[in-house]
Amino acid sequence: MGAQGRIGLLDQGHYVCALPGDATGTAWIEQEGKAFAITGGSSYRTERGAGTYLLEGKQVTFTRGPLKGMMLLKLSSGLLQEVDKGGKLSRLRCHRTGPLSE
Template sequence: MIDLKKLTLLAALAGLASPPAMAQGRLSLLAQGEYVCALPGDATGAAWIVQEGREFAVTGGSSYRTAQGSGTYLMEGKLVTFTRGPMRGAKFMLLGSGLLQQVGRDGKLGRMRCHRAGPVED
């Protein structure tokens, strides 16, 4: 016959061994530089349509700046969340080195992409 205390202990230990469902991943940093954001175009015109006023620069550490001011971001795994400053609340998914795609409020990938266009300009 199975001992109920042992079974309860095993169940509790199994719960501790599994990672939390909401864990995003390790903290890291974006590549420093100037980022340009654009929406996809169409077959009759430009492939990408640059979104004026949406550009930003990653300046070091977890800091960024825009024409409207500076702020901070948090990168957990591939999810980038702007936590302070003019882009506060904006979320992006890192697709590759220097390439981000907007994440909507519903958690789905949006249409806008931002790519690292070069080093930080002073």
């Protein structure tokens, strides 16, 4: 996926990433190691460290840090969906769960 427009910023706060569950169990299955917090500017942090991201139009690319190389598509304010290496949308979705606590 190439650049899709103007550069922007994600809403600050905590984001949790999950895969859809099924009708017989949990609606969402949280994915360990994928949660992150947008801390300001183009910066994020995870349990494993901090890094930077680039938001071009609706495409989010983590450019440095523990999530480097991960790409997401901004579906709406606070809702993102992972883009796999082949450029297709994966089932993983990340949603903003609340503001930063500090």
